[in-house]
Amino acid sequence: MRVTICYDNTTRRDDCGADWGFGCLVEAHGRRLLFDTGTKGGLLLSNLAALEVDPASIDTVMISHQHYDHLGGLPELVEAAGALPVHLPQGCPVPPCESGFTWNAGPVELYPGLHSTGTLLGLEQALVVELEHGCAVIVGCSHPGPDAFLRSARRIAEPRVLIGGLHGFRKVGRLEHLELICPTHCTVFKGRIARFYPGAYVEGGVGTVIEFD
Numbered sequence: 001m002r003v004t005i006c007y008d009n010t011t012r013r014d015d016c017g018a019d020w021g022f023g024c025l026v027e028a029h030g031r032r033l034l035f036d037t038g039t040k041g042g043l044l045l046s047n048l049a050a051l052e053v054d055p056a057s058i059d060t061v062m063i064s065h066q067h068y069d070h071l072g073g074l075p076e077l078v079e080a081a082g083a084l085p086v087h088l089p090q091g092c093p094v095p096p097c098e099s100g101f102t103w104n105a106g107p108v109e110l111y112p113g114l115h116s117t118g119t120l121l122g123l124e125q126a127l128v129v130e131l132e133h134g135c136a137v138i139v140g141c142s143h144p145g146p147d148a149f150l151r152s153a154r155r156i157a158e159p160r161v162l163i164g165g166l167h168g169f170r171k172v173g174r175l176e177h178l179e180l181i182c183p184t185h186c187t188v189f190k191g192r193i194a195r196f197y198p199g200a201y202v203e204g205g206v207g208t209v210i211e212f213d
């Protein structure tokens, strides 16, 4: 699995822009899935260009939740990429673009090896990527709590990796079994997680590339 952060509150690269929001390209099981689309489509597309990701090479999109900082870039992405399957959380209104939409209420395998946890608290879904051993969990803001997503993922395999926004989550002891944690975007207690898990912590930001088998 390879994850490239393409939209985030911070950036590691001078040729990419930072903005409040989240998006990352997940390459796994022969798919190129864009998880969330940030706030501004223009910035998403210019960051993708700097990261040498052709929008037309993206074959599917998953939106964690309907907040503007995760869904905002979708219309411009679809314009650049062409219509493609978009996996939305339950209750998300139809986005203002022409594409093939599906809504994930409960847990579902979207493609072999790639799962949605289903929509927790009627708001947000996370992506679960099967690894050779265990799984990786990719989250948008974790409004239902990252531990709720990790619990859901455990039905598929033991989570080893957690990437994305953890919002105000403070019970960092619950992350102790993870081998890699990249808390980014809206995560309030990044510093605490970095101090608790110096071996597992990976700094996020646009341009971060995480490879994990």
Ligand SMILES: [Zn+2]
Residues within 6 Å of the ligand: 021, 022, 067, 069, 070, 140, 141, 165, 185, 186
């Ligand atoms: Zn957010």
Ligand SMILES: [Zn+2]
Residues within 6 Å of the ligand: 065, 067, 141, 143
């Ligand atoms: Zn949010």
